[in-house]
Amino acid sequence: MFELPDHHTAHYFLTAGETDAQGLMPMTLIIARCIEAATEHANILGIGYDALKEHGIGWVLARISVEMQRYPKINERYSLTTWIEGLNRLYSDRCFELCDAEGHAIGHIRSMWIAIDMEQRTAADLTVLDLSRFPISDRRCPGPKPRKLPPLTDPKETEYTFRYTDIDFNRHVNTVQYVRVILNQWSMQFFDTHRITHFDMAFHQECHYADTVAVKVNEDGPEARCEIVKSDGTRAVAASLKVISNE
Amino acid sequence: MFELPDHHTAHYFLTAGETDAQGLMPMTLIIARCIEAATEHANILGIGYDALKEHGIGWVLARISVEMQRYPKINERYSLTTWIEGLNRLYSDRCFELCDAEGHAIGHIRSMWIAIDMEQRTAADLTVLDLSRFPISDRRCPGPKPRKLPPLTDPKETEYTFRYTDIDFNRHVNTVQYVRVILNQWSMQFFDTHRITHFDMAFHQECHYADTVAVKVNEDGPEARCEIVKSDGTRAVAASLKVISNE
Numbered sequence: 148m149f150e151l152p153d154h155h156t157a158h159y160f161l162t163a164g165e166t167d168a169q170g171l172m173p174m175t176l177i178i179a180r181c182i183e184a185a186t187e188h189a190n191i192l193g194i195g196y197d198a199l200k201e202h203g204i205g206w207v208l209a210r211i212s213v214e215m216q217r218y219p220k221i222n223e224r225y226s227l228t229t230w231i232e233g234l235n236r237l238y239s240d241r242c243f244e245l246c247d248a249e250g251h252a253i254g255h256i257r258s259m260w261i262a263i264d265m266e267q268r269t270a271a272d273l274t275v276l277d278l279s280r281f282p283i284s285d286r287r288c289p290g291p292k293p294r295k296l297p298p299l300t301d302p303k304e305t306e307y308t309f310r311y312t313d314i315d316f317n318r319h320v321n322t323v324q325y326v327r328v329i330l331n332q333w334s335m336q337f338f339d340t341h342r343i344t345h346f347d348m349a350f351h352q353e354c355h356y357a358d359t360v361a362v363k364v365n366e367d368g369p370e371a372r373c374e375i376v377k378s379d380g381t382r383a384v385a386a387s388l389k390v391i392s393n394e
Numbered sequence: 395m396f397e398l399p400d401h402h403t404a405h406y407f408l409t410a411g412e413t414d415a416q417g418l419m420p421m422t423l424i425i426a427r428c429i430e431a432a433t434e435h436a437n438i439l440g441i442g443y444d445a446l447k448e449h450g451i452g453w454v455l456a457r458i459s460v461e462m463q464r465y466p467k468i469n470e471r472y473s474l475t476t477w478i479e480g481l482n483r484l485y486s487d488r489c490f491e492l493c494d495a496e497g498h499a500i501g502h503i504r505s506m507w508i509a510i511d512m513e514q515r516t517a518a519d520l521t522v523l524d525l526s527r528f529p530i531s532d533r534r535c536p537g538p539k540p541r542k543l544p545p546l547t548d549p550k551e552t553e554y555t556f557r558y559t560d561i562d563f564n565r566h567v568n569t570v571q572y573v574r575v576i577l578n579q580w581s582m583q584f585f586d587t588h589r590i591t592h593f594d595m596a597f598h599q600e601c602h603y604a605d606t607v608a609v610k611v612n613e614d615g616p617e618a619r620c621e622i623v624k625s626d627g628t629r630a631v632a633a634s635l636k637v638i639s640n641e
Contacts, residue, residue: 163443163563164429164570168603170563182411196410197469221563222444310578311585316410316417316468323411331557335603338558356415356582 153282154230155188161219168335171218172225174346175326178211181243181256182322184229188241194280203264204271208322209238210259212293213346215245217253224248230284236274237261239281242288255288268353293347296385299374302363305332307375309358319353325384329373332364345389352383400529401477402435408466415582418465419472421593422573425458428490428503429569431476435488441527450511451518455569456485457506459540460593462492464500471495477531483521484508486528489535502535515600540594543632546621549610552579554622556605566600572631576620579611592636599630 159180167173189195189206199205219225226246233240238261245254262271313324325348354360354375360383363374375384406427414420436442436453446452466472473493480487485508492501509518560571572595601607601622607630610621622631 160434162430162433164426164433164568166563168558168561168563168565173559175559179411183409186409186411187407311415311580311582312420312422312574312577314415314582316413316415318415321411327559330559333558335558335561 151192151280151282152188153284154228154286155184155191156226156228157184157187158224158226161221161223161225163221166221167338169338170221172220174213174330174343175323177213177215177245177254177256178326179323180227181211181229181258182208184227184243185241185258185260188229192280192282194276199262199276200265202271202275203266204262204275205265205317206260207263207350208258209261209350210257210293211322211348212257212290213254214256214290215254215342215344215346217247218342219245219247219253225253226250230286231281232257232284232286232288234273234278234281234283236272237270239273242286244286244288255290257288257290257293259293293349296347296349296372296387298382299363299365299372302365302372302374304361304363307360307362309354309356309360311356314356317353319355320358322350325350325354325375328362328375329384329386332362332373333371340393341390342393343388343390345387347387349385350383351385352377352381354383398439398527398529399435400531401475401533402431402438403473403475404431404434405471405473408468408470408472410468413468414585416585417468419467421460421577421590422570424460424462424492424501424503425573426570427474428458428476428505429455431474431490432488432505432507435476439527439529441523446509446523447512449518449522450513451509451522452512452564453507454510454597455505456508456597457504457540458569458595459504459537460501461503461537462501462589462591462593464494465589466492466494466500472500473497477533478528479504479531479533479535481520481525481528481530483519484517486520489533491533491535502537504535504537504540506540540596543594543596543619543634545629546610546612546619549612549619549621551608551610554607554609556601556603556607558603561603564600566602567605569597572597572601572622575609575622576631576633579609579620580618587640588637589640590635590637592634594634596632597630598632599624599628601630
C-alpha cells in the first residue's frame with residue numbers, strides 16, 4: 148500500500164492585502180491557514196470532508212490554541228506543517244508548526260477536531276473510519292495543552308448579529324468569523340501597543356445566520372477573556388488571549 | 395534582458411472553510427484572489443509595492459468589475475490569470491480570467507489601479523516608473539467597461555463602524571472588508587434564491603479605523619446599488635450588483 152504521509156507542509160507568502168494594521172499576519176489568517184492545511188492533509192490521507200460525507204459525518208473544530216513567538220511580516224514567506232498527534236474514538240489531535248523562510252519555528256498551534264453526525268449534529272464515532280488512514284506522528288507540539296475556560300465574572304457586554312458573510316457551507320458561523328468578532332472587542336491602540344502571544348479558543352455550540360449573541364469580555368489580570376453567548380444563555384465560543392507589551 | 399511575462403496564472407482549490415453558505419466561492423474571496431494574483435504579477439514584473447515604495451508611491455485599487463457566469467464550488471480547483479490591458483500616466487488597467495479545472499473561463503474581472511503618493515494621499519504619476527516593466531498584453535477582457543455609478547435616490551440606510559480587523563497595513567479599510575459590509579446588506583434568503591452575475595465597485599475615498607459610515611442601499615429595478623458614505627457626506631465606496639434568480 149502507498150505509504151500515507153504523516154505530515155503535510157504548505158508554503159505561503161504574506162501579501163500586503165492580507166496583513167493587519169501593524170503589517171503582520173493577523174490571527175484570523177493564522178487560523179484560516181491552519182484549517183486549510185489540515186483540510187489538505189486530511190484530503191491526502193483520504194479522511195477529508197468528502198470521505199467523511201459517505202458516512203454522514205463531518206469534521207468540526209472543537210479547540211484551537213495558538214502560541215506565537217513572532218508573526219510573519221508583510222511580503223514574508225512562511226510555511227505551515229501539520230501532523231496528527233493523537234486519536235481516540237471521539238476526537239483527533241492535530242498540531243501545526245509555523246516556520247519562517249529559513250525554517251525556524253515562530254509559532255505552534257494545537258487543535259482538536261471532532262466528527263459530528265451531519266443530520267443529528269451530535270458527536271460521531273471516529274472508529275467507523277479506516278483508522279490506518281490516521282498516521283500518528285512522532286512529532287510533538289511544545290507548550291501546554293489547552294485549559295478549561297471557566298465562565299466570566301462581571302464582563303463588559305456588547306451584541307453582535309451574524310450575517311451572510313459569517314456563514315459557510317455548513318450553514319453555521321465560520322470559525323474565522325468568530326475570531327474576527329472576538330479580536331474586534333479590542334481597540335487599534337491596544338493592537339498597536341501589544342502583541343498576542345497565546346490565543347486559545349473552545350467551540351461549544353454552533354451559531355447560525357441572524358443569531359444575535361452577547362459578546363462578553365473580561366480583562367482583569369494578565370489574561371483577557373472573551374465569550375460568545377447565545378440568546379438562550381448557552382456558551383457558543385470561549386476565548387482567552389495572553390498579550391505582551393511592545394514597549 | 396530577461397523577458398517580462400505579460401500574464402501570470404495562479405492555481406487554487408476552494409476549501410470547505412472558504413465557501414459561502416451556498417457552498418460557492420464568495421465575492422469577498424474572488425476579489426481577495428484578484429488582489430493576490432495582481433500583487434504576484436506586479437512583484438514578478440518589478441512594479442510591486444516594494445518597488446513603488448522607493449518612489450514614495452503605492453498601488454491603490456480604484457475600480458473593480460466582476461462578471462461571473464458560474465462560481466467555483468466547494469472542493470473545486472480553479473485558476474486566475476491576470477494581465478495588464480492598458481496604461482496611462484494616471485492608471486493601469488488590469489484584467490483577470492477565472493477558469494475552472496478544465497480551463498473554461500467562468501468569470502472575467504476588470505480592475506483599475508492608480509498609484510498614490512503615500513504621504514500626500516494624492517494621485518501620483520506612473521511615468522516615474524520604468525514603463526518597460528508594464529508589458530501590455532494582447533489579451534482582451536470581454537464585457538463592458540465599468541459605468542459611472544450615480545448617487546442613490548431615496549435609499550435605505552444603516553450604520554457601520556470600522557474596527558481592527560477591517561484595517562490593513564495602509565492604515566485604511568481593506569478592500570475585502572468593504573465587499574463584506576456591502577454583501578451583508580442582503581439577507582441569506584436573497585443569496586439562497588439569487589446569484590450575482592455582475593459586481594461593480596468604485597473606491598472614491600479611504601475609510602479609517604473607528605469611522606462610522608452610512609451604508610445606503612437602493613434596490614429599485616433590475617440592479618441593486620449600495621454606497622458607503624462618510625460622516626462628512628463624501629462617498630467612500632459605490633457598488634452595483636446585478637443578480638439572477640436561481641429558480
